[in-house]
Amino acid sequence: MKFAVMLAAPLALVLAAPAAQAAAAKPWGPYAKSGVTASGKLTASGEDHEVLPTADTVTIKGKVTDRSRSRNCGWLLLRITYRKGSNLPFLDRWVTTCSYGKPLSFTRTYHDVYQVEFKVCSAPKSSKPSTTCYYSGSWKVGYLSPH
Incomplete structure (x- = not known):
């Protein structure tokens, strides 16, 4: 019985390790300019800084809302x-969103990321x-890999 308890404790630590490494979502924003607002959450996982x-x-993940009241x-x-x-x-x-007052939700995923920056603006509808x-x-820096 004593032997089983001695094995169970280290095993519990090994099994709990992946859960402890799960990344927590961190808020970014809100950023606003000229009637445009954006905010959300950013999750960085698999950080290996060594x-x-x-x-x-x-x-x-986030939402962008256009309240610019213009053709922008x-x-x-x-x-x-x-x-x-x-x-x-x-x-x-x-x-980008051109729907006045209606938030546009989005999710984007990237790999081998060192830094994420954000900027909001109001501009005419275009392909870029x-x-x-x-x-x-x-x-605005939303994520910077600690090194």
Whole structure:
């Protein structure tokens, strides 16, 4: 009986380890500009900062709402910096809504992520954000791999 208890304690710790490593969702935002608001949660999992300073997977969930009362649309810009070899290139992605007052929900997942940045703006409907959207205002860091 004593032997069974001695084996059970270490086994319980091993079995509990994956649950302890589960990443908690952290809020980002709310970010607002010109009647556009965006907020949500970001989950980074599989962080191994001793080998590669990145998260294996980052999931971004959120809502974008356009209350600009103009012909413009609400834009949320995402800048995803990832690791590729010894370089840190980035992807620019976006979520846009032109439905006044109706929040647009989204979920995006990225891999080998070093940093996530956000920016909101109001701009005309288009296939991609305007240069004014990209270059005016500042990017807000939502996730940075601790290294």
